[in-house]
Amino acid sequence: MTIGKLELIIKINELPNNVETNKDNWKTFELDCDGRVVSVTVKPKIWKKLEDAAANYPMWVAAIGGKMGESTSNGFVL
Template sequence: MIAGKLEITIKINELPQPKTIENGWQQFELDCDGQIISVTVKPKVWKKLTDAASNYPQWVGAIAGKLGQQTDNGFVLEEPNIQVFERKPKAEATPTPGAA
C-alpha cells in the first residue's frame, strides 16, 4: 500500500456570512450537499474573498484544504487556502453565414 494525500476543494460564488473570532480570523460554514463544512481563515485570506465580491460582478472561489475533525453534521476543513477567479460571461455564439 502507498500513502496518499486527501485534499478537498469546495467551489463557491457567494460571500459566506462569517463570524469574527480571535485576532480578526473569520469563521464560516458552507453547506455542501447536506454536509456542513466549518472553515476558519486568516484575515488576509478572507480579504481575497471580500475583494472578489466587490471587484468582480461574477466570481468563483475555490477553497481547498484537508479533511479535519468530524462534527455532528459535517467536518472541519483544516489548513484552508482560497483562490479566487473572475468569472467572465460567455460570449453569445453568433451564427456563421451559410451554416445550416
C-alpha cells in the same frame, strides 16, 4: 499499502453570511456542500481577497482548499 494524501477543494460564488471573527481576526463560517456542513476558518488576508472579489467581479468563484479535519455532527472541519 501506498500512502495517499486527501485534500479538498470547495468552490463558492458568494460570500458567506454567517461569519464569526475570533480574537486573532480570523474568519470562521460554515458552508453547505451537498447537505454536508463544512466549517471553514481563513486568515484575514484570505477573507479580504474574498471580499474584494465579491465587490469587484459580478461572476466570481473562489476555491477554498485544505485537509479534511475532525468530523462534526453534520459534516467536518476544513
